[in-house]
Amino acid sequence: MATTAPPKRPLIERLPRWLRGPLGPLLEYPQLLLISIATVLVMAGQGVISPVLPLFAAKFGVGSAAIGLTLSSFALARLLLNIPLGLLSDRYGRRLLLVSGPLVTGIGMVGSGFAVGIVDLLAWRFVAGAGSAMYMTGAQIYLTDISNPTNRARFIGTNQGALLLGVSVGPAVGGVLAEFWGLRAPFIVTGIAALFAMVHAYFKIPETRHLALAQIEAERKPSIPGAPAPVAPRREWLRFATSRDFVAISFVVMAIFLTRTAGKQTLMPLYAAENLHMSPGVLGAVFTVMALINVVLLAPAAVIADRYGRKWSIVPSSLVVAVSMFMLASASGYPMFLAGALVHALGASLAGPAPAAYTADIAPANLRGLAMGMFRTSGDVGFMIGPPLLGALADATSFGWGLAANGVIMAAACLWFLVIARETVGRGPAKQPAVAKV
Structure with missing residues (x-):
């Protein structure tokens, strides 16, 4: 007499209890896993250059203040572009940022590796910062689209873990690359990692703008038939x-x-x-x-x-x-x-x-x-x-x-x-x- 094999328990239930917390969301929600993979690839590249960027800039014979500008130019791009990129994503979708962000980052990193002076380096760092702003803004909006108020912090925390994982594996690689192939090598490797992230985003990460549009439409409907739609009080943001x-x-x-x-x-x-x-x-x-x-x-x-x-x-x-x-x-x-x-x-x-x-x-x-x-x-x-x-x-x-x-x-x-x-x-x-x- 044939016996029926007992159904397999879900993978998350077979994990040790101490692993269910950090890995559970990734196994339960494929969309979160896809964006986390892209985040690891992008942030691993950022980690690769973190220990060598100041040393590379110092080779151009500048002081600590000018070396600090290599990070500030990166941040300036993010500061200027966060809000415009959010508006761009609302109009044309999240994939535009999630795919083009790593591409622009890769161009900026490779350009940084071939910089011949501090001005060149600052300009390419601004380009890389623009790419980072594109990806991180798109990723944050993507996570908001696929989550809801009861699990949003869990999703963002999981992606933050992916970010930290990417950063953690990078510095040692960057140090080894710099010692064996020079201070320019980590920037080239970072550009390649960003291109892998672009390919992954293009083929694996779906568009989610329609989810936001559906939620906005639902929120516009008044809770009482015939009542006007709620309007945010003026100056509340202030x-x-x-x-x-x-x-x-x-x-x-x-x-x-x-x-x-x-x-x-x-x-x-x-x-x-x-x-x-x-x-x-x-x-x-x-x-x-x-x-x-x-x-x-x-x-x-x-x-x-x-x-x-x-x-x-x-x-x-x-x-x-x-x-x-x-x-x-x-x-x-x-x-x-x-x-x-x-x-x-x-x-x-x-x-x-x-x-x-x-x-x-x-x-x-x-x-x-x-x-x-x-x-x-x-x-x-x-x-x-x-x-x-x-x-x-x-x-x-x-x-x-x-x-x-x-x-x-x-x-x-x-x-x-x-x-x-x-x-x-x-x-x-x-x-x-x-x-x-x-």
Whole structure:
């Protein structure tokens, strides 16, 4: 007598419990997996050049302030294009940005690798920043299209994990490429990775603009037949933008991005190379370990933010990062530098998705898109002004004083948020409804 084999359990149920949290969304929702693959490819390229970009720029005989501009020009493109690209996506669709973004990034990276002077490098970095803005804006809108309010943070957090994974595998590769084939090689490899992301997006990622159009049409219908459609109160966006909570979180986000680009990506490599004589390969390995710590602690950080509140993540994280900057500023050898780098990675990991979650908590329902756009702009301001500002300070004094000033800015943002901002209580886990079908 034939026996019927028992049905196989879904793959997610066969995973160890500790893997279900980070991998569950990817296995449950194919659309999320597709965008996460593209994010890994794009961000791996960004990670490849992170430890060598300051060293490459320094070869042109410029100071720390000019070296910092290589990051600021990248951020300036994002700052200028975030809103126009969002409007472009609303009119012509998400795939336009998701496909052309990696292409433009690849062109900018390859051009950077062939730069013959600092002006050339700054121009190509602006092009690469434009491509990054195109992809990241398209990805954020895509994630919003395929999710709903009960699972949107989970989706964004998963894509953030993909972003961190891409960044984590890049620095070690960049360091090895630079040591064996020169400082131009990482830029060429980054361009190739971006082209792979473009091909993947073109063939695998579907258009989702119709989902947004359907939601907009549904929201325009009044809840009571015959009643006028709801209209957002005038100046509500201004009240939100000037509220104490949003101003406080904007200061924190600006300080986080300033620290990321000025402290970590500009002053740390220069300090290690010039004061400690650290090779690109060793520096790349240090950056890789820091990024891997961020990946590992992303899920626990999200749990802390949801279970105990956003401030329990944001405030300790900011304080620990500030302490790490002071440790790096006083490092006179490898042990203190490595300890400062480890403390920095732990502190940066504590925040996780908490700043974005806090912004979503305080945003009015009808202003969520604008709120998240303003949130990203706050980060891009810090991204842009940090490297030249602290680079100029380092030129006038020393790398140590530049890192210490970074610590002061981070501590000030932390204390401001602690005193001014209100706590928002995280909600418990909710049953996840099905994702909108593309």
